[in-house]
Amino acid sequence: xxxxxxxxCLIFSASVAKADLPKPQQPPQRTARESLHTGMxxxxxxxxxxAKLQISESSLKELRAAxxxxxxxxxxxxxxxxxxxxxxxxxLLMFLAISIAGILLARSTSFGRTQKTVGALVLVAVLIxxxxxxxxxxxxxxxxxxxxxxxxxxxxxxxxFGGVDIEIVPxxxxxxxxxxxxxxxxx
Amino acid sequence: MVADDxxxxxxxxxxHPRPDLxxxxxxxxxxxxxxxxSWLPLQxxxxxxxxxxxxxxxxxxxxxxxxxxxxxxxxxxxxxxxxVGLGVLTIAYVSLPFIYNAHLWSDExxxxxxxxxxxxxxxxxxxxxxxxxxxxxRTNWTWTVPAGLALASLNWLGPDFFSLALVYIHPLIALWxxxxxxxxxxxxxxxxxxxxxxLLPFVLGGMIWQLSQTTALPDSNGLFWRITQHSGxxxxxxxxxxxxxxxxxxxxxxHYGVWIVALPLIGGLAGxxxxxxxxxPVARHPRGFPRVVGALLIAALAxxxxxxxxxxxxxxxxxxxxxTVAMAHVLAxxxxxxxxx
Numbered sequence: 001x002x003x004x005x006x007x008x009c010l011i012f013s014a015s016v017a018k019a020d021l022p023k024p025q026q027p028p029q030r031t032a033r034e035s036l037h038t039g040m041x042x043x044x045x046x047x048x049x050x051a052k053l054q055i056s057e058s059s060l061k062e063l064r065a066a067x068x069x070x071x072x073x074x075x076x077x078x079x080x081x082x083x084x085x086x087x088x089x090x091x092l093l094m095f096l097a098i099s100i101a102g103i104l105l106a107r108s109t110s111f112g113r114t115q116k117t118v119g120a121l122v123l124v125a126v127l128i129x130x131x132x133x134x135x136x137x138x139x140x141x142x143x144x145x146x147x148x149x150x151x152x153x154x155x156x157x158x159x160x161f162g163g164v165d166i167e168i169v170p171x172x173x174x175x176x177x178x179x180x181x182x183x184x185x186x187x
Numbered sequence: 188m189v190a191d192d193x194x195x196x197x198x199x200x201x202x203h204p205r206p207d208l209x210x211x212x213x214x215x216x217x218x219x220x221x222x223x224x225s226w227l228p229l230q231x232x233x234x235x236x237x238x239x240x241x242x243x244x245x246x247x248x249x250x251x252x253x254x255x256x257x258x259x260x261x262x263x264x265x266x267x268x269x270x271v272g273l274g275v276l277t278i279a280y281v282s283l284p285f286i287y288n289a290h291l292w293s294d295e296x297x298x299x300x301x302x303x304x305x306x307x308x309x310x311x312x313x314x315x316x317x318x319x320x321x322x323x324x325r326t327n328w329t330w331t332v333p334a335g336l337a338l339a340s341l342n343w344l345g346p347d348f349f350s351l352a353l354v355y356i357h358p359l360i361a362l363w364x365x366x367x368x369x370x371x372x373x374x375x376x377x378x379x380x381x382x383x384x385x386l387l388p389f390v391l392g393g394m395i396w397q398l399s400q401t402t403a404l405p406d407s408n409g410l411f412w413r414i415t416q417h418s419g420x421x422x423x424x425x426x427x428x429x430x431x432x433x434x435x436x437x438x439x440x441x442h443y444g445v446w447i448v449a450l451p452l453i454g455g456l457a458g459x460x461x462x463x464x465x466x467x468p469v470a471r472h473p474r475g476f477p478r479v480v481g482a483l484l485i486a487a488l489a490x491x492x493x494x495x496x497x498x499x500x501x502x503x504x505x506x507x508x509x510x511t512v513a514m515a516h517v518l519a520x521x522x523x524x525x526x527x528x
Contacts, residue, residue, distance in 0.1 A: 087344070
């Protein structure tokens with residue numbers, strides 16, 4: 001009986017304790033909105049009196065389109081637009097391609113069991129790879145790789161070229177000025 | 188193939204270098220092309236297109252005429268499909284700029300139109316492959332069905348990228364022609380040539396390594412802007428336009444080199460006097476068409492002169508027109524390459 005009461009108390013106290021727990025903190029909402037991924041060059045000009053931010057007309061046009069609510073650019077570039085009709089057609093065609101390739105591989109007499117297995121694995125790997133590239137998985141080295149020599153290039157007066165994400169942030173976050181955040185580690 | 192009898196010219200053999208010298212020539216040519224394309228891409232692109240775009244089309248036309256049988260025979264369906272597709276696809280492609288400039292379509296609809304044209308191209312290629320495979324029962328080309336469907340799928344996801352891929356892949360087709368041609372006419376050089384081809388990925392890798400960090404090329408004037416756009420600078424903004432233009436120019440220069448220099452010299456066209464219509468089998472044959480062949484070659488020559496004149500007057504506009512109309516020769520390569528496989 002004592003054991004039963006002890007168990008009841010334990011459960012009840014645990015429930016009370018749990019109820020007392022503060023609400024889990026909501027992850028801070030991302031206020032920045034990625035609008036455009038493009039290329040950027042950082043260069044020095046010993047004759048200039050003021051820092052300049054030059055934006056090409058095409059980039060500005062894309063940025064305007066992004067601000068107007070057009071779909072944002074993907075990791076590769078904006079050309080892979082995910083329009084529903086085109087995506088459906090692409091999906092159907094890819095389904096047919098994979099199905100027919102699988103049937104041909106299975107029916108093929110010129111390949112042994114091991115070769116067929118390897119072929120199927122390669123097919124799946126290619127499929128996953130393509131899907132990863134088309135979705136949000138960036139191919140190639142991380143963007144920071146291109147900026148690794150920035151300090152040295154700045155010191156030597158050489159330009160550095162790399163990718164940049166243009167984000168639109170609230171004034172409270174940016175202090176109402178333009179901020180350039182470089183992916184560099186302390187050296 | 189009727190054309191084969193003109194390709195082996197014993198007198199001409201004496202003028203050809205040994206395989207090791209052939210390797211040295213190709214090796215130096217590839218490296219020199221890469222250096223020039225990387226050094227001054229815009230300037231060399233302008234000069235290269237001005238000088239060689241038209242002539243390479245003339246040599247290509249002549250090469251195709253050399254490979255055209257006098258009678259289609261059992262290849263009739265293949266050639267009819269080839270020429271009808273070539274005509275329809277070229278007309279559709281040439282009309283695309285007019286459709287675009289009419290501003291009748293949204294961006295999304297425009298992408299669908301491009302994807303549709305690319306799909307029609309793939310269907311046409313699939314038909315040609317199927318017709319060709321019927322003539323070669325020993326070969327198994329069924330794998331091209333899923334490959335074509337996969338390409339069509341990727342095309343619908345990114346039609347602009349598919350079109351850009353054509354711009355970069357097309358110059359490489361000339362290297363395939365050369366490979367097949369060497370196999371028929373100079374088999375002793377084939378292995379050497381393929382060793383040279385192995386060099387290409389390394390040269391391209393070196394170019395990418397060297398140029399990926401370079402500053403973007405100036406595109407302040409209309410001509411430079413056109414050249415960078417043609418290489419995909421707008422679609423790939425995270426890649427230096429210097430790299431894109433250089434790589435494209437490098438491939439284009441190889442393409443021109445193969446059609447204007449390598450194939451005529453190796454195939455015996457030089458020995459067979461390129462200006463002589465009678466050296467074309469379809470014109471020389473008793474039941475051939477010497478007048479039609481002669482007229483075609485003269486018309487093409489006039490086209491080259493007109494092109495040079497146009498480049499001199501208004502380079503930018505002529506370049507635009509040329510690269511639109513030149514789709515015909517890109518398409519024409521497909522059936523003739525298939526005939527060589």
